[in-house]
Amino acid sequence: MPFIPHTDDDEREMLAAIGAPSIEALFDEIPANLRLQSLEGLPSGLSELEVMQLMAARARADGRALCFIGAGAYEHHIPAAVWSTITRGEFYSAYTPYQAEASQGTLQSIYEYQSMMAHLTGMQVSNASLYDGATAVAEACLMAVRANRRSSAARILLPRSLHPHYRAVTLAMALNQGLRFDTLPYMRDGGHMSLDSLAVHDGEDITALVIQQPNFFGVFEEVDALTDWAHARDTLVIAVVNPTSLALLKPPGEWGAKGADIVVGEGQPLGCPLSSGGPYFGFMTTRMQHVRQMPGRIVGATVDADGRPGFSLTLQAREQHIRRAKATSNICTNQGLLMMAGTLYLALMGAEGLARVAAASMARTAELVAALTAIPQVRRAFARPGFHEAVLTLERPVAPVLQALAQRGIQGGLDLADYYPELGAALLVCATETKSSADIDAYASALSEALRSARAA
Amino acid sequence: MSLALREKLIFDYSRPGRGARGQWPTVPAGAAPEAVPAGIARRARPLLPEVSELDVVRHYTRLSQLNFSIDTHFYPLGSCTMKYNPRACNAAALLPEFAGRHPLAPVVHGQGFLACMYELQEMLKAVTGMRGVALSPLAGAHGEFAGVAMIRAYHRARGDLARHEIIVPQAAHGTNPATATMCGCVVREVAVGADGDVDLEALRAAVSASTAGIMLTNPSTLGVFERRIEEVARIVHQAGGLLYYDGANLNAILGKVRPGDMGFDAIHMNLHKTFSTPHGGGGPGAGAVGVSARLLPFLPLPIVERGTEQPLYRWLGERELPQSIGRLTGFGGNAGVLLRAYVYMRMLGREGMRRVGEYATLNANYLSARLQQIGFEAAYPQRRASHEFILTLKRAEQDYGVTAMDVAKRLLDLGFHAPTTYFPQLISECLLIEPTETESKQTLDAFVAAMAQILREAQEDPEQLHGAPHRLPVRRLDDVRAARELNLIYQGPGG
Numbered sequence: 001m002p003f004i005p006h007t008d009d010d011e012r013e014m015l016a017a018i019g020a021p022s023i024e025a026l027f028d029e030i031p032a033n034l035r036l037q038s039l040e041g042l043p044s045g046l047s048e049l050e051v052m053q054l055m056a057a058r059a060r061a062d063g064r065a066l067c068f069i070g071a072g073a074y075e076h077h078i079p080a081a082v083w084s085t086i087t088r089g090e091f092y093s094a095y096t097p098y099q100a101e102a103s104q105g106t107l108q109s110i111y112e113y114q115s116m117m118a119h120l121t122g123m124q125v126s127n128a129s130l131y132d133g134a135t136a137v138a139e140a141c142l143m144a145v146r147a148n149r150r151s152s153a154a155r156i157l158l159p160r161s162l163h164p165h166y167r168a169v170t171l172a173m174a175l176n177q178g179l180r181f182d183t184l185p186y187m188r189d190g191g192h193m194s195l196d197s198l199a200v201h202d203g204e205d206i207t208a209l210v211i212q213q214p215n216f217f218g219v220f221e222e223v224d225a226l227t228d229w230a231h232a233r234d235t236l237v238i239a240v241v242n243p244t245s246l247a248l249l250k251p252p253g254e255w256g257a258k259g260a261d262i263v264v265g266e267g268q269p270l271g272c273p274l275s276s277g278g279p280y281f282g283f284m285t286t287r288m289q290h291v292r293q294m295p296g297r298i299v300g301a302t303v304d305a306d307g308r309p310g311f312s313l314t315l316q317a318r319e320q321h322i323r324r325a326k327a328t329s330n331i332c333t334n335q336g337l338l339m340m341a342g343t344l345y346l347a348l349m350g351a352e353g354l355a356r357v358a359a360a361s362m363a364r365t366a367e368l369v370a371a372l373t374a375i376p377q378v379r380r381a382f383a384r385p386g387f388h389e390a391v392l393t394l395e396r397p398v399a400p401v402l403q404a405l406a407q408r409g410i411q412g413g414l415d416l417a418d419y420y421p422e423l424g425a426a427l428l429v430c431a432t433e434t435k436s437s438a439d440i441d442a443y444a445s446a447l448s449e450a451l452r453s454a455r456a457a
Numbered sequence: 458m459s460l461a462l463r464e465k466l467i468f469d470y471s472r473p474g475r476g477a478r479g480q481w482p483t484v485p486a487g488a489a490p491e492a493v494p495a496g497i498a499r500r501a502r503p504l505l506p507e508v509s510e511l512d513v514v515r516h517y518t519r520l521s522q523l524n525f526s527i528d529t530h531f532y533p534l535g536s537c538t539m540k541y542n543p544r545a546c547n548a549a550a551l552l553p554e555f556a557g558r559h560p561l562a563p564v565v566h567g568q569g570f571l572a573c574m575y576e577l578q579e580m581l582k583a584v585t586g587m588r589g590v591a592l593s594p595l596a597g598a599h600g601e602f603a604g605v606a607m608i609r610a611y612h613r614a615r616g617d618l619a620r621h622e623i624i625v626p627q628a629a630h631g632t633n634p635a636t637a638t639m640c641g642c643v644v645r646e647v648a649v650g651a652d653g654d655v656d657l658e659a660l661r662a663a664v665s666a667s668t669a670g671i672m673l674t675n676p677s678t679l680g681v682f683e684r685r686i687e688e689v690a691r692i693v694h695q696a697g698g699l700l701y702y703d704g705a706n707l708n709a710i711l712g713k714v715r716p717g718d719m720g721f722d723a724i725h726m727n728l729h730k731t732f733s734t735p736h737g738g739g740g741p742g743a744g745a746v747g748v749s750a751r752l753l754p755f756l757p758l759p760i761v762e763r764g765t766e767q768p769l770y771r772w773l774g775e776r777e778l779p780q781s782i783g784r785l786t787g788f789g790g791n792a793g794v795l796l797r798a799y800v801y802m803r804m805l806g807r808e809g810m811r812r813v814g815e816y817a818t819l820n821a822n823y824l825s826a827r828l829q830q831i832g833f834e835a836a837y838p839q840r841r842a843s844h845e846f847i848l849t850l851k852r853a854e855q856d857y858g859v860t861a862m863d864v865a866k867r868l869l870d871l872g873f874h875a876p877t878t879y880f881p882q883l884i885s886e887c888l889l890i891e892p893t894e895t896e897s898k899q900t901l902d903a904f905v906a907a908m909a910q911i912l913r914e915a916q917e918d919p920e921q922l923h924g925a926p927h928r929l930p931v932r933r934l935d936d937v938r939a940a941r942e943l944n945l946i947y948q949g950p951g952g
Binding site: 001002003004005006010011013014015017018019020023026027028029030031034035036038039040041042043044045046047048051052054055056057058059060061062063064065067069071072073075077079081083085086087088089090091092093094095096097099100101102103104105106108109110111112114115116118119120122124125126128129131132133134135142163165166168169171172173176177178213220222223224246247248249250251254266273274275276277278279280281288291297298299300301302303304305306308310311312314315317319320321322323324325326327329330331332333334335336337338339340343344346347348349350351352353354355356357359360362363364366367385402403406407411414433437 | 463464466467468476477478480481482483484485492493494496497498499500502503504505506507508510512513514516517518519520521522523524525526527528529530532534537539540541542543545547548549550551552553554555556557558559560561562563565566567568569570572573579580582583584595596597598599601602606609630631632634635636637638639640641644681682684686687710712713714715718719727729733735736737738739740741742757782783784785786787788789790791792793794796800802803804805806807808809810811812813815816818819820822823826827830840841865866869874875880894895896897898924926929930931932933934935936938939940942943944945946947
């Protein structure tokens with residue numbers, strides 16, 4: 001029996017100790033008419049060999065394409081030490097560290113993670129992770145409503161240049177609690193948010209302004225001016241950031257005169273494989289004054305009965321298992337193992353290594369954009385500088401072009417037609433440090449050919 | 458437990474100029490930092506450790522050795538289903554093609570992955586008796602959110618706008634009332650009778666035209682099967698409400714009885730419990746949701762569909778499911794966790810799935826019987842245990858001043874992870890014990906021996922228990938100080 005160790009003798013002795021005639025008798029409190037006779041629709045079991053052969057065949061069917069898609073999930077090199085260490089059984093198969101004395105390894109790792117994320121974002125405190133970048137934005141909006149006591153409107157400004165999935169998740173999660181959202185436009189020439197476009201909200205009660213840096217198009221925002229605008233109106237600033245970029249970009253804690261109030265983002269670039277969308281981890285940092293409004297677990301340093309240092313979960317009165325209906329969030333299980341991946345990744349990279357990853361990714365994207373816009377009828381959509389992504393426009397629909405590239409084993413980027421129809425035939429592309437000049441040339445010549453044959457057709 | 462009882466912070470290994478240089482990429486010539494406009498460029502480097510690769514590997518390996526885990530210890534944490542996590546599941550999920558696949562990659566580059574996801578949806582439908590399944594919720598509480606949001610959307614779609622109350626039994630998981638609040642509902646608690654089942658009179662009095670639904674765990678958090686579940690369903694449905702099944706305890710009944718057959722309209726499954734994906738020290742989980750026919754249009758996005766033309770498998774989105782409660786995740790869910798659950802289910806198959814519920818229940822009833830034989834008191838001795846059961850230490854507390862916390866901490870000394878303590882709050886001084894089906898009789902017997910020793914110590918040497926643990930890297934931690942003198946991050950050398 002897979003994963004069940006009982007021998008016939010064990011089973012007999014156990015039933016005798018219970019005083020039950022059979023295992024079936026242990027289910028005698030379940031009404032007979034509800035008892036299941038057989039599990040239709042399920043296949044028979046496979047041995048480990050058989051299942052691994054099946055999975056290897058399925059993996060081969062997916063293949064390994066050359067990927068130029070970013071859009072919130074980024075292919076970076078993951079040092080081998082990250083996953084070989086965190087999949088040690090002591091991390092991999094432990095539960096949430098409720099029994100602190102038996103979980104110091106996990107607890108200290110979380111404390112180190114909190115420290116790294118706080119320093120990276122320029123904030124004072126961090127939680128132990130949320131589900132992903134998208135849900136972290138939703139949680140930040142709900143938190144801002146609790147934290148901003150000068151606002152009673154429960155109203156949030158969301159840029160249209162925020163990742164469209166983050167926006168969708170935020171609406172799906174927060175509308176149930178009666179929050180209101182207004183959309184801020186982006187400039188058609190630069191792809192950034194303009195201070196002028198905020199003027200219509202002057203004099204209104206706005207709880208929080210969300211700023212994504214770099215935004216979904218990869219474009220840099222004028223974070224100082226936007227932050228100061230918000231703070232002058234008692235509006236909190238929620239920063240949504242790419243952690244890799246923070247090696248080079250001003251941390252949200254230093255935006256404007258006072259700094260952002262809540263910082264969230266997708267932790268995937270820090271050591272998490274792309275893995276079709278998860279598991280990743282969301283991160284959240286904030287100022288000490290808001291810590292009691294923060295969702296999720298937090299670890300604190302303390303001492304034990306002998307006065308020796310140790311770590312434990314703290315401020316648990318915010319959480320669902322204590323506060324129930326009045327908790328800051330319903331989150332319980334988070335993304336612990338991925339947070340560990342992020343911690344080891346940051347420890348291995350350090351500030352210098354992370355800066356090199358960011359700089360190399362920017363350089364490869366610049367190289368990619370130059371190579372692709374050298375093709376007739378491929379243009380850059382926005383004039384302003386950005387990080388490691390860019391929007392390109394073609395003069396014909398993107399979808400068939402991407403299909404042609406896919407047949408050649410190239411994932412050419414994300415078609416923006418469904419997300420931003422106003423941009424016409426627009427494509428979001430990304431190159432990280434994982435792409436070589438040869439990869440970029442391969443993409444450019446494949447695109448050139450795909451466009452040529454599309455014109456001929 | 459290792460020799461290393463203490464480990465300094467990773468920051469304490471840091472030396473200026475050191476680094477895991479083998480991991481740093483080469484920045485192509487003529488490149489970019491100057492492209493960051495001065496106004497938004499970082500001025501000072503973030504405080505991150507400067508350490509070698511060996512420093513990192515040794516430090517985190519040592520830290521790992523300070524943990525209890527399933528791989529090292531029996532871990533009978535009630536309501537958490539800490540069963541063995543088969544290694545094949547991890548190996549398959551980390552195959553380079555799966556690990557490297559971008560979430561927005563074209564479906565032609567994901568037919569293998571999507572086939573697994575489609576079949577996982579189908580298998581989960583079969584074991585739960587639900588009509589539709591969505592895999593995207595990222596954990597149990599996230600699945601609960603999806604479920605209650607679907608229930609609200611259902612009422613709203615019918616123009617039934619007054620239904621804003623969610624009923625939960627007194628002993629429910631904390632996530633249930635917290636979820637109801639997150640969905641903008643008001644929580645109404647109903648009492649549980651002395652036999653552990655929901656008090657039907659209290660339920661009848663609680664339902665009304667404001668009832669959106671009820672959230673139930675079955676077997677309940679008290680470790681017993683809700684015997685009058687059909688009557689509960691009838692009362693709630695007749696009042697116009699729907700039934701939500703919290704799948705935390707699905708392991709107990711896997712292959713024996715299905716939530717769909719009990720009358721539930723929406724459920725979540727904790728794949729990291731029942732389907733044996735690892736807990737990772739707090740996550741990740743996966744909280745797939747299942748629904749009855751009436752909630753099908755409201756399932757969260759995206760869902761995998763099998764068509765008739767190539768490519769066979771594709772994602773369904775807003776266009777195909779316009780009434781959906783929407784997107785709850787950045788991408789399609791915790792795919793790596795879902796792949797692990799898929800491999801586990803394929804290895805177990807139809808026969809193995811039935812045995813999960815059977816042997817989880819056998820182990821719990823055996824352990825309960827043995828612990829009662831040596832003098833512990835069960836909270837519901839007249840009832841069958843499901844996959845878990847509750848001991849109450851009320852008597853030990855009165856007679857010897859020994860608490861559930863004392864017993865839990867002493868168990869750590871004796872090489873066992875503690876059961877869940879002080880939950881459900883309904884039972885005073887309680888231990889909620891869930892052995893799972895992957896533990897042998899010999900392990901359970903060793904646990905019984907440890908509990909017998911603790912009982913002896915309670916009578917003869919209670920100080921031994923109050924002071925426990927004695928043999929771990931730290932003794933009991935000062936939680937009050939942790940919350941009062943907040944020290945949440947490393948501030949820097951000398952900071």
